[in-house]
Amino acid sequence: xxxxxxxxxxxxVSVSPAADLADGSPCEAHGALLPDPNDPTxxxxxxxxxxxxxKCPDPLHFNPVLAVCDWPENADNPVAxxxxxxx
Numbered sequence: 155x156x157x158x159x160x161x162x163x164x165x166x167v168s169v170s171p172a173a174d175l176a177d178g179s180p181c182e183a184h185g186a187l188l189p190d191p192n193d194p195t196x197x198x199x200x201x202x203x204x205x206x207x208x209k210c211p212d213p214l215h216f217n218p219v220l221a222v223c224d225w226p227e228n229a230d231n232p233v234a235x236x237x238x239x240x241x
Contacts, residue, residue: 190233
């Protein structure tokens with residue numbers, strides 16, 4: 155499997171307290187990367203109890219298994235699967 159060269163580069167979109175994660179997940183583990191339950195291109199990077207919302211560069215999706223931005227067909231992001239099933 156070949157990942158894009160810029161897979162590790164994500165843009166920080168906003169900073170929010172741990173309690174504000176979209177799905178109510180705790181941001182307890184320092185360094186944890188948590189997928190956004192509503193958008194396959196967004197993920198949260200936890201740092202000392204603060205959730206930094208980050209966005210994968212277009213056209214990549216967050217891969218929750220590998221914890222990187224990846225090609226959509228490799229990411230197998232559950233949010234993307236749900237969206238494509240509905241369309």
